[in-house]
Amino acid sequence: MMSDPTALNTRDACVAADAADPLAGFRDEFLLPEGVVYLDGNSLGALPRAAGERAREVLEQEWGRDLIGSWNKNHWFELPTRIGGKIGALIGGGEGGCVATDTTSINVFKALGAALRIQREDHPDRRVIISERENFPTDLYMVEGMVEFLDDGYELRLIDDEASLADELAASGDDAAVVMLTHVNYRSGRMWDMTGITRRAHEAGALMIWDLCHSAGAVPVDLTAAAADFAIGCTYKYLNGGPGSPAFVWISPKHLERAEQPLSGWWGHRRPFDMAVGYAPAEGAAKFLCGTQPILSLATMEAGIDIALRVDRSALREKSLALTSLFIALVEERLAAHPLTLITPRDEASRGSHVSFRHPEGFAVMKALIAEGVVGDYREPEVLRFGFTPLYVGYADVWDAVEAFRRVLDEELWRAPEFQQRGAVT
Amino acid sequence: MMSDPTALNTRDACVAADAADPLAGFRDEFLLPEGVVYLDGNSLGALPRAAGERAREVLEQEWGRDLIGSWNKNHWFELPTRIGGKIGALIGGGEGGCVATDTTSINVFKALGAALRIQREDHPDRRVIISERENFPTDLYMVEGMVEFLDDGYELRLIDDEASLADELAASGDDAAVVMLTHVNYRSGRMWDMTGITRRAHEAGALMIWDLCHSAGAVPVDLTAAAADFAIGCTYKYLNGGPGSPAFVWISPKHLERAEQPLSGWWGHRRPFDMAVGYAPAEGAAKFLCGTQPILSLATMEAGIDIALRVDRSALREKSLALTSLFIALVEERLAAHPLTLITPRDEASRGSHVSFRHPEGFAVMKALIAEGVVGDYREPEVLRFGFTPLYVGYADVWDAVEAFRRVLDEELWRAPEFQQRGAVT
Known part of the structure; x- marks a missing residue:
């Protein structure tokens, strides 16, 4: 409904849209800090009030008072599977295939x-x-590290879009893993x-791994419907889990019994407290655990996940698109004189929950914008990035x-010397 | 001075020793909870007051108010190297070879x-x-996982003591990596x-890795003097970093330039924010970082490390030995009628900061003891384990x-049905 941005052509109309917003209560x-429009929830989500309360409880009562007993009494051991189960529900993962643990990398x-x-056993x-060449770099770095470490003929090839993926799958033939x-x-x-990409990968005999860092909590994800094989992602962006x-x-149920991962630490052991010689993987997704988790961060993050579980995900997507479409429309209408290039798809079906523009002075522009109280971020090269978390950003x-x-562009505020100095943007 | 336990043969003498203890102020x-003698700091250290203050600051001000800006403004990015540097100082690691990150596993x-x-390049x-067969299991599990994943002729062999290590090094000959x-x-x-073991490993051509989980903050460690190659360890035991x-x-300075590790994520990249295709390792120990760290847990733990840095490490060791020797002497004198077997070395030079006894009913005995307000823990098989953190445990x-x-043994309190039930001990 709100994704027709032409309806919101005055600030009053935006205020009215906020008043009618079914998600406004969130x-x-x-x-959120006073006087700031926070458009960087796609990098670090805001602090849920309940997270603050939970952190204090973990700190003072669970660590401070119950001490070692908390592993059982306060269910610390269960946090990765319990919270993982909740995340699994958010991404269409079905029952029991997800754990919350470690880092995305x-x-x-x-x-x-x-x-x-799995491929080595079936198709050596x-x-x-x-x-993808434009993937978030750590995903590629981790592949590189593994390829070099295995030193056994594995190879990373990079594609740019659907067409080059199709070409690469055709060229790889029976080599695509x-x-x-x-x-x-x-x-x-x-x-x-x-769904379409996963099907293509499978047709070529490859397994499909999805990184959901900028998806979970932001756009509809249904891993089961897409028949994906594995997925990974972070919780500190749209899931507001904390820094x-x-x-x-x-792990898809179709692989869960068989899958074995190389970081086989004691938290992934079937009976970790038997202290047995010889690794025996746990049942289910727990075998993707490895070492002792940072409980303060892990327990605190559950508050953000619990909020995400209460949100109507259709309403969330609808508002996300309305916000991003409105932003694109207003920028293009009101800042038309400036050298801004939209690099985010206009097609809503191909858009996540953030919008990026290139500007030749992108770095200084973002610094000036932050000084004006609008917090977005900057990514090389020249990219101004604006994230719209529908839970706490309004029209x-x-x-x-x-x-x-x-103001920053018309009045050339970005020319001020303090914004010209390179370094961190925030 | 205090390691002659015969001097402390009454409770009053112990109270007097506490009054004279140079570490008593810590x-x-x-x-610490009221009415509890906490002898499990070797599993989960107690909550430093300063950690609570730091956690609230990170939560409310840094995450809540400064949000994304905290990565630079509040130095979140520097935490792994800054805190790692402090830990390096505690373990005789010299400058810059240590980072705080991820899990021990x-x-x-x-x-x-x-x-x-390194071995693959020099001695394929x-x-x-x-x-060691009795190593903490996750260390062995991680080796197993790596050996299977590499699938390239690597092999894990287990030894029991110095003699069998010498035998194994002799038997492995030029194969020992x-x-x-x-x-x-x-x-x-x-x-x-x-020092002696590291020398033997080097004489056999092997590199030496030390796990310091039960050492850091508890016993003197000088990795440089020992000429060790690598070390790992946790911070939630004697360093009181939090769950x-x-x-x-x-990483020893002798390997730092050359060492490459397989988990090459973006935090270990030379310029992570260039978002460049192609991994280039950072200078120094930072290349042993991988993914984004749990800031709430990481920042909070610095309080415990800072306390450890202020402690006189000779005084710490002296008190640790006095406490463990006193415990052994009192148990053997006053509980002589019971089937307790000391499995901790009597030789102080071969003892860490905890003491373990076997008892045929160890599990129930520990449950009963915890009910009496003495929190130790239990490890299979039959082992009652008592940790003595000199910073907060007294005579x-x-x-x-x-x-x-x-009381638990003389009055057979452990026979109560609630202590007979298996499951978690705490």
Whole structure:
């Protein structure tokens, strides 16, 4: 309904849209700084009030008072599977295939390791791993590290779009082992067709791994419907888990019994407290656990996940598209005189929940914009990135952000010496 | 001075020893539950007051108010190297070879991966990894996972003591690649001679990895003097970092330039924010980082490390030995009628900071003892384990713990049905 941006052509209309927003109530569940339009929830989500309460409880009562007893009494041991189960529900993962643990990078290694091992057993000649050149770099770095470490003829090949993926799959033929893509691109906000791409990978005999860092909590994901094989992702963006909160890894039920991952630590053992010599993997997704988890970060992050579980996901997607479409429309209408290039798809079906524009002075522009109270971020090269978390960003925020953006460009505020100095943007 | 336990043969003498204890002031820096003698700091250290303050600051101000800007403004990015530097200082690691990150298990994989890679380049036939049968299981599980994943002729062989290590090194000959031992055994409390063992490993052409989980913050460690190659360890035991707080990995300066580890994520990249295609390792120990760290847990743990840095390490060791020797002496004198078997070395030079006794009903005995307010823990098989953190355990605590232990055994409190039920001990 709201994704017709032409309906919101005044600030009053935006305020009215906020008043009618079925998700408006969620904003009060977050603590946001005064006087700031926060458009960087795609990098670090805001603090849920309930997370603050939970952190204090873990700190003072569970660690401080119950001490070692908390592993059982306060269910610390269960946190990775319990929270993982909740994340699994958010991404259409079905029952029991997901654990919350470690980092996205580490989980890439586990999922890729498990996928390559399945291929090694069934099709030992399949040694090509396909990913996207514009993938978030750590995904590629982890593949590189694994390829070099295995030193056994594995190879990473990079594609750019659906057409070059099709070409590469055709060229790889019976060598294609794994396709690993990030569902929503971190820079452009472009979203792959998960179901269609997974089908193509499978037709070529490859297993499919999806990175959901910019998807979970932001766009509809149904791994089961897409017939995906593995997925990984972070929780500190749209799931508002807190800075560096543990990531997740999901294994399709079709692989769960068989899958084995290389980081076989004691938390993934069937009976960790037998202290037995000889690794025996746990049942289910728990075998994708490895070492002792950072409980303070892990327990605190559950508050953000619990909010995400209460949100109507159709309403969330609808509002996300309305916000991003409104932002694109207002920027293009009101900032038309400036050298801005939209790099996010106009096609809503191919768009995540953030919008990026290139500007030749992107770095200084973003610094100036932050000084005006609009917090987005900057990614090389020249990319201004604006994330719209529908839980706490409203239509009037979009209006105000565009007005600040216009001031920064019209009045050339970005020319101020303090914004010209390179370094960190925030 | 205090390690002559015969001097403390009354509770009053223990109270007097506490009053004269140069480390007594540290106890007030921790929040400990009322009415409990906490002898499990070797499993989960107590909560430093400063950690609580730091956690609230990170939560409310850094995450809640400064949001994404905290990565730079509040130095989140620097936490792994800054805190790692402090830990390096505690373990005689010299400058810059240590980072605080991930879990002990993951860091085993990195250190072992780096060591095997060095050997692969210099001595490709060295494929034998030697560890101890009684090692903490996750260390062995991680080796197993790596050996299976590499699928390239690597082999794990297990030894029991110095003699069988010597035999195995002789038998392995030019095949020995790595010796990986845990400095202080998690169950028995036995401590290896770090310098002597490292020399033997090197004489056999193997690289030496030390696991310091039960050493860091508890016993003197000088990795440089021992000429060790790599070390790993956790921070949530004697360093009081909090439940599951990030672990550490140390790389000897002699390997730092050359070492490459397989988990090559973006935090270990030379310029992570260039978002460049192609992994280029950072300078120094930072290349042993991988993914985004759990900031709430990581920042909070620094408080415990800072306390450890202020402690006189000779005084710490002296008190640790006095406490463990006193405990052994009192148990053997006052509980002589009971079937208790000391499995911790009497020789102080071979003892860490905990003491373990076997008892045929160990599980029920520990449950009963915890009900009496003395929190130790239980490890299969039949082992009652008592950890003595000199920062917050005193001589009168030892006396009281032994008295409770005596009550549990003399009055057979452990026979109560609620203590007979198997399951978690705490």
